[in-house]
Amino acid sequence: MIKRQLRRAAVDLLQKLMPLATGGEGSTRATIIGLLGLREDREYARLRSQQRTETAERLSQCSPSDATPEAMAGYVDEAALRFFHTMAWIESSLRQLALARPRLLEIGSNPYFLTLLLAEQFPHLEHLGVNYFGAVVPAMESQRVFDARNRLKESRFYHADIERHDLGPTGEFDIALFCEVLEHLPYDPAWALYNIARQLKPGAHLVLTTPNPARLENIFRLIERRETFSDPISGHGIHGRHNREYSATELQDLLIGTGFRVLQVATIDVHPDNQSRDAEERGYGAYHIVRAMLLEKPTLFRPPWLYQSFDAVRLARAGSLAPAGG
Numbered sequence: 190m191i192k193r194q195l196r197r198a199a200v201d202l203l204q205k206l207m208p209l210a211t212g213g214e215g216s217t218r219a220t221i222i223g224l225l226g227l228r229e230d231r232e233y234a235r236l237r238s239q240q241r242t243e244t245a246e247r248l249s250q251c252s253p254s255d256a257t258p259e260a261m262a263g264y265v266d267e268a269a270l271r272f273f274h275t276m277a278w279i280e281s282s283l284r285q286l287a288l289a290r291p292r293l294l295e296i297g298s299n300p301y302f303l304t305l306l307l308a309e310q311f312p313h314l315e316h317l318g319v320n321y322f323g324a325v326v327p328a329m330e331s332q333r334v335f336d337a338r339n340r341l342k343e344s345r346f347y348h349a350d351i352e353r354h355d356l357g358p359t360g361e362f363d364i365a366l367f368c369e370v371l372e373h374l375p376y377d378p379a380w381a382l383y384n385i386a387r388q389l390k391p392g393a394h395l396v397l398t399t400p401n402p403a404r405l406e407n408i409f410r411l412i413e414r415r416e417t418f419s420d421p422i423s424g425h426g427i428h429g430r431h432n433r434e435y436s437a438t439e440l441q442d443l444l445i446g447t448g449f450r451v452l453q454v455a456t457i458d459v460h461p462d463n464q465s466r467d468a469e470e471r472g473y474g475a476y477h478i479v480r481a482m483l484l485e486k487p488t489l490f491r492p493p494w495l496y497q498s499f500d501a502v503r504l505a506r507a508g509s510l511a512p513a514g515g
Contacts, residue, residue: 225473227467227473228466229467230465233465233466234462234463237458237465238461240273241270241460242269243273244306245265245266248306249262250338251302251305251338252334253299253300253333253334254334255332258335261300270457270458270461271478274455274457275396276307276310278480279366280310280311281480283314286364286392286393290315291313291315292315292362293316294317294319294359294362294364294366295317295319295366296365296366296370297319298319298320299346301332301334304316304334305341309340316345318345318346318347319346319349319351320348324350324354327348327355327358329346329348331344331346347359350511351381351385352374352381352509356385356387356388357387361388361389361390362393363389363394366396367385368396368397369400371399372431372432372435374433376509376510376511378433378495379489379495380491380508380510381509382447383447383490386449386487389487392483392484394483395444395449395479397477398478398479399434399477400434401436401472401475402418403473404474404475405475406418406475408473437454437456437477439492440477441479443492443495444481447489448485449484450481451479451480451481452482454478455469455477456468456477457476457478458474458475459475459476
């Protein structure tokens with residue numbers, strides 16, 4: 190149903206815009222913005238640009254031990270405003286939880302930029318990351334971090350594949366971060382979410398970020414250049430690309446089905462322009478950000494829109510659908 194509605198909407202928009210796509214790139218973009226009725230807010234763009242610059246400066250001269258700050262500069266520049274928004278939503282959750290020493294689980298903590306910001310802003314947190322670099326057997330490990338400001342020297346993490354390995358040995362947590370990971374999961378994303386939720390206490394919070402397939406840039410690419418917005422094949426293997434991106438409705442359905450109550454949903458841009466405020470409010474921002482609270486014991490919920498060509502018995506199994514291996 191959701192896919193059909195999105196497809197119909199895309200076809201309708203394409204039919205309206207195809208006659209306009211023969212002009213130059215700038216004129217086509219202006220026409221799309223006009224057709225969508227996106228309003229300008231220059232002050233909002235200026236404020237967001239300032240927040241992005243300030244966050245990037247806080248992360249300059251930082252990197253994990255297997256990289257250099259120079260090599261990570263492009264990633265920081267792209268992600269800085271997303272980090273700013275994520276930290277603001279984490280602060281809202283911590284204020285609501287009001288715990289003296291909350292435990293936080295960060296899925297996909299490498300390359301540790303959010304970890305650094307957490308150490309700087311919330312030193313009372315007990316933090317544990319989860320990373321996967323090909324471990325056959327899960328284990329607790331640590332990685333050194335280069336930080337010119339000495340906020341963090343190393344970061345502890347559980348080396349595990351969240352689509353295969355039970356996170357039980359990590360213990361219970363008050364808040365979890367599931368940022369820029371969901372879109373990379375190729376086998377059983379619903380089980381991965383359930384795997385995380387099992388480690389959360391009742392009333393614990395989850396902050397999730399993931400790319401928005403309905404972002405304005407994707408509309409521009411389809412209309413201007415007739416290009417797909419699917420990721421290319423990655424030299425880093427199946428986890429190195431976006432295997433699936435999710436609509437806001439799909440994310441909420443997945444979270445609610447697993448046992449969460451959705452507290453906040455928004456889309457955010459990372460390179461703000463004059464239309465960003467209106468684009469974000471109307472669901473065209475570059476990323477989704479969601480904040481949710483676990484209401485009860487989690488349920489493994491595999492929605493039919495996410496899984497196809499599975500027999501009912503296999504789809505109902507309690508274990509992961511991911512193939513065996515490390």
